Amino acid sequence: MLTDAKVRTLKPKEKSYRILDAERLYIEVRPTGKKIWRFKYILHGKEGTISFGEYPAVSLVQARKLKDEAKAKLATGLNPSQEKKKERMEKQLKVKNTFKAIAEEFVAEKMKYKSEDYIKRFMTCMEKDVYKEIGNLPINEVTSAHVLNIMKNTVQRVQSQPNYGTGEAAANLCRRFIGLVMRYAIVTLRTDNDPTYAVKDAIESPEVEHARPLERHEKTALMEKLKTYGGTTTVRNAIQAMLYSMLRTAEIRRMEWGFVDFEEKIIKFPKASRRLKQERTMKKNRVHIVPMSFQLLELMQQQKAITGDQKYVFASPYKRDCMLSRTAINKMLTYVGLGQITAHDFRATASTDLNGKGYKSDWIEAQLAHADDNKTRASYNHAKYLADRRKMMQDWADMVDGWK
Incomplete structure (x- = not known):
């Protein structure tokens, strides 16, 4: 039988050679100096060999233990070599299936x-x-x-x-x-x-605060903060554009210069792409036309000088050709001390104030892109109300400017 001391002293020769331990366990010494533990067995009349690894990573004691485990498998009719491959594949599968x-x-x-x-x-x-x-x-x-x-x-x-x-x-x-x-x-x-x-019900999320119209003092404070805001012009313009246009935050962020028609004084959002539809950022898959007031037109011309060479109108000030982050607008409101206001409140304010002034609800709903599920009727009404909405949006911009 081998001893650990004897295994350590085994030297490589010109050709590989084997030294038997016991019960058909042996160590193979290769010309490179590698020493490999092997076990020869017979199962169903056929001879096979299984490797237990390289010495000294696998010691003599460990090799004997692996030999005993292989013999136990043989006693139950299992092929130790095939079982080793199976275990290796299962380990690889576990790594792939983490x-x-x-x-x-x-x-x-x-x-x-x-x-x-x-x-x-x-x-x-x-x-x-x-x-x-x-x-x-x-x-x-x-x-x-x-x-x-x-x-x-x-x-x-x-x-x-x-x-x-x-x-x-x-x-x-x-x-x-x-x-x-x-x-x-x-x-x-x-x-x-x-x-x-x-x-799914283990932790309850805080109750969602729905959009609500701004109070008079909040309108005044908002306009004052916008005038004195010391951050980036693009973020300030994005908020101002939301006020004038009644657009959603997602629409402001995704607005491209290709949507803006300065001659017709409109912003025309095309039908949602496959990606946008999957993300459900557009409430309806249709064209949405936004008439521009004089104030919004002037603001867009100012913004053109800032991001006109990029894809997005209100591009990120920090990453070229990337849109503003989801939280940029609300973070700005918090930064200037108006954390109780959210961007969603702008649309609720416009809807409440315009309805209060007697403007037709159909015009307001079309401007908010709350179109009818009847696609034919919705498309017809959208075009039909465009002239009316243009006047309404000019009146609305004047009302916003009056928040002083």
Whole structure:
């Protein structure tokens, strides 16, 4: 029988040679100096050989233990060499089927038409809160307990940062993103259970504050803050454009110079692309025409001098040819001390004030892009009301300028 001391002293020769230990376990010494443990066996009348690895990474004691394990498999009719390959393949499959690996596959395969902003939100959630808990876990081992723990940790992380909120919304966003990956794994036959469903009501998000019209003092304060705002002109112009146009934040952010017709004094949003429809940022898949007041026209001409060589009208001041971030406008309002106001409130204010002045609700709804589900009638009314809306929007811009 071999001893560890003897194995250490074995020297390479011109050709490979073998030294027997016991029970058909031997060490093979190669001309390169490598020493490989091997075990020769017979199963169903056929001879086979299995390698246990290289010495000294695999010691004599470990090699004997592996030999005993192989003999135990042989006793039950299993081929130790085939079982080793099977175990290796299972390990490789586990690595490929970790939550992180499948999440990255999901991004590549299913987020092709999502915006950079949406993908960034997904990846931020994964990297900050999800991967540390289940990233390296086989996806079929992810449980509801894991998801709940991630949600609780997310709440704690958000609450530990000043002015970042209470964390419930971020926790539920993580749960929804995990659910997307789990359901993708189900349809691709990597798992058969979505553990996010059981904890969907575990943490309640704060009640959504719906848009409401601005109070008189808020209108005055807003106009004063806009005049004295010391930040970027593009962000200030974006807010001013929202006030004059009654557009949504998403429409302001995605507005391209190709939509703006200075001669006709209109902004014409085309039908939503496939990507935008999937993201549901456009409420209806139709052309939306916005008549420009003199004030909005002048503002757009001013903005043309700033971003006219870029794709987006209100392009990010920090990244060329990228749109403003989702939170830029509301962050600006918070920065100037108007955190109680949101960009959504501008549209509610316009709707309330114009209805109060007696303008036809059909004109207001068309301007807000709350068109009728009847596509033929909606298209007809949109064109029919354009002249009326042009006058209404000029009156509205004058009303906004009167917030002093």
